[in-house]
Amino acid sequence: MTVSAHHHEHRSFRSSQDLAMSIDSRQFASLAQQYGTPLWVYDADVIRDRIAQLRRFDAIRYAQKACSNVHILKLMREEGVLVDAVSGGEIERSFAAGFSPDGEPEGVVFTADLIDLPTLATVLKHRVTVNAGSLDMLERIGKHAGQHAGEQSPGHRVWLRINPGFGHGHSNKTNTGGPQSKHGIWIGDVPRAIEIVRQYGLKLVGIHMHIGSGVDYGHLSQVCDAMVDLVTSLDHDIDAISAGGGLSVPYRDGESRIDVEHYFSLWDAARKRIEQHLGHAVRIEIEPGRFLVAEAGTLVAQVQSINRRPKHDFALIDAGFNDLMRPAMYGSYHGVTVHTPDGAAPVGRPLADVAIAGPLCESGDVFTQDAGGVVTHRQLPQPQIGDLLYFQNAGAYGSSMSSNYNSRPLAAEVLVDRGAPRLIRRRQTIAELLALELDV
Numbered sequence: 001m002t003v004s005a006h007h008h009e010h011r012s013f014r015s016s017q018d019l020a021m022s023i024d025s026r027q028f029a030s031l032a033q034q035y036g037t038p039l040w041v042y043d044a045d046v047i048r049d050r051i052a053q054l055r056r057f058d059a060i061r062y063a064q065k066a067c068s069n070v071h072i073l074k075l076m077r078e079e080g081v082l083v084d085a086v087s088g089g090e091i092e093r094s095f096a097a098g099f100s101p102d103g104e105p106e107g108v109v110f111t112a113d114l115i116d117l118p119t120l121a122t123v124l125k126h127r128v129t130v131n132a133g134s135l136d137m138l139e140r141i142g143k144h145a146g147q148h149a150g151e152q153s154p155g156h157r158v159w160l161r162i163n164p165g166f167g168h169g170h171s172n173k174t175n176t177g178g179p180q181s182k183h184g185i186w187i188g189d190v191p192r193a194i195e196i197v198r199q200y201g202l203k204l205v206g207i208h209m210h211i212g213s214g215v216d217y218g219h220l221s222q223v224c225d226a227m228v229d230l231v232t233s234l235d236h237d238i239d240a241i242s243a244g245g246g247l248s249v250p251y252r253d254g255e256s257r258i259d260v261e262h263y264f265s266l267w268d269a270a271r272k273r274i275e276q277h278l279g280h281a282v283r284i285e286i287e288p289g290r291f292l293v294a295e296a297g298t299l300v301a302q303v304q305s306i307n308r309r310p311k312h313d314f315a316l317i318d319a320g321f322n323d324l325m326r327p328a329m330y331g332s333y334h335g336v337t338v339h340t341p342d343g344a345a346p347v348g349r350p351l352a353d354v355a356i357a358g359p360l361c362e363s364g365d366v367f368t369q370d371a372g373g374v375v376t377h378r379q380l381p382q383p384q385i386g387d388l389l390y391f392q393n394a395g396a397y398g399s400s401m402s403s404n405y406n407s408r409p410l411a412a413e414v415l416v417d418r419g420a421p422r423l424i425r426r427r428q429t430i431a432e433l434l435a436l437e438l439d440v
Contacts, residue, residue: 022046023416028300029343029388031421035412037302037388038319040399042067042424044075044417046296051079054286056264059105063245063289064090066396067297071415071424073097076292077107084131084287085110088119091128101128105240105283111161111208113183115140124156131159131208131242133184138193142200155201159242160185160193161208164226183210187230194236204236210244210287217262224270232277240283241274243267247291251333251393258291290396297395299324299334302341303387304359312353312377317389320358321365322405324391324398328364331371335392338381343388349381356389360406367391399425404433 022045032039054060061082064073068090073083074097083099085091085108099107106129113133115123123130124144132138138158145156163184185193197204209227227241247258267284275282301319326332336356338346355377358365368376383389402410409428414421 022419023298024343025337025339025345025390026343027416027421028298028390029339029341031414031416032300032302032388033341035414035423036427037300038317038323038411039300040394040411040413040425041298041300041421042072042293042395042413042415043296043298044415047072047075047292048079050288050292050295051076051081053260054264054288054291056261057243057267057286058283059240059285061105061109061242061285061287062292063287064093065400066289067293067398068093068400069413069415069424070097071422072293073099075415075417081292082107082109082285084108085128086112088116088122091119091122091126095126101126105285106157109159111159113137113161120144127156129157129159129205131161132193133161135185135189135192135196138185138196138202139200142196142202145202146200155203157203157205158197159206159208159240160190160197160204161210162187162190162230164209164223164230166222166226187226190230190234194234197236204238206238206240206242206283206285207231207234208242208244208287210242210246217259217266220263220266224266228270228273228277231274237278238282240285241267241271242285242287245287245289245291247286247288249290249294249393249396251294252335294393294396297393297398299391299394299398301389301391303383303385303389305385306383307357309355312355313382314355314357315383315389316357316359317367318359319391319411320360320406320408321362321367322360322403322408323358323411324367324394325401325403326394326397327367327369329401331369331373334367334394336367336378336380337390337392338383339388339390341386341388346381346384346387351379352382353377354380354383360408362405404428407433409433 023043031041059082061084062076063084065086077098083094085094094108101108109129109131110123111131115137130141161184163186165187250257271282271284301317303315304318305316307314307316321328340346355375356367366375368378370376412427413425415424
């Protein structure tokens with residue numbers, strides 16, 4: 001992908017690893033002036049680049065919880081990507097973006113550890129394939145699917161999401177495998193799951209094994225072996241396996257980038273062993289969320305105040321943890337750069353130790369903190385009121401985790417596609433917020 005000379009001129013605010021980023025610092029500032037701050041900005045070029053890196057997998061199924069804007073979903077669909085939904089609302093988003101629950105592989109799969117009755121009704125009405133993470137959920141699908149479809153219809157399509165008994169992640173809150181995780185059917189309960197599948201005549205599509213965010217290749221190899229062992233002991237045929245998600249991205253300069261080819265080769269080797277056992281071809285799905293969108297997204301905020309303290313100054317901005325939750329929730333790191341209101345570098349300013357915090361009436365509303373909640377700081381050019389701060393790699397679990405805490409409206413979102421920006425979510429208004437309570 002080509003990068004303009006203008007982009008190179010203002011390149012310093014992005015990691016040098018981000019080769020596909022096509023938005024320069026002045027364009028961010030221009031968008032902030034046009035749409036206000038805080039503002040989410042996404043680069044479609046980056047999303048397409050990350051999709052292209054995963055093309056060797058038979059199916060790329062986007063975990064939309066990472067960033068579920070309908071226009072982002074439409075971009076995924078145009079690129080041939082399928083979608084995963086983890087709630088009734090995400091199923092409806094999938095449909096709004098043009099995805100179909102039909103097909104082989106199906107356009108939409110619903111993944112959860114439980115299924116409430118309204119979501120069950122949606123799943124049955126549209127015959128959405130279900131990736132079941134608990135025996136109770138599987139049983140509920142089985143009991144109701146036969147009644148809904150009639151006994152002559154083919155069985156409802158299901159995957160089994162298996163917890164292999166171990167997991168991996170940078171935080172207990174992102175580790176989705178092992179005895180401390182709520183997710184998935186426990187490995188020892190798989191025989192009972194197969195009994196339920198047979199009892200209700202469900203169509204078992206495949207086995208899904210997702211064990212958490214972050215990648216350790218030795219650990220991944222262990223997961224692949226667990227998948228092979230499980231499928232060969234199933235005593236039941238399947239069409240596909242899912243490698244789940246958890247493909248990491250480098251949030252800090254110097255962090256290594258995932259070796260996608262090696263990642264695929266490990267799963268491909270597992271697939272071949274499974275095919276040898278089953279005697280037919282088996283599809284591999286990958287379920288990336290963060291990997292496709294994290295580096296595509298930037299949160300633009302404006303400095304409103306400088307609060308002096310002995311050890312470091314606080315730069316107080318107009319974005320809070322209601323906008324970007326990850327630092328407060330996980331102690332996550334996002335690179336931050338300082339820019340003048342027109343997007344230029346703040347030339348000639350001294351470096352200072354700066355903590356960055358938001359406007360919420362909440363002590364934890366700090367973007368520079370560690371996993372234990374201790375406030376940290378960055379060495380940055382001394383910010384001034386009116387400056388813009390760009391939070392990098394904020395496309396995953398940024399906007400999608402936003403809230404209305406402190407009665408703050410949801411921020412606007414802009415997608416820049418091949419250099420052309422368009423508003424993909426207008427800024428929410430206080431009137432819209434109040435209408436849910438006053439118009440009853």
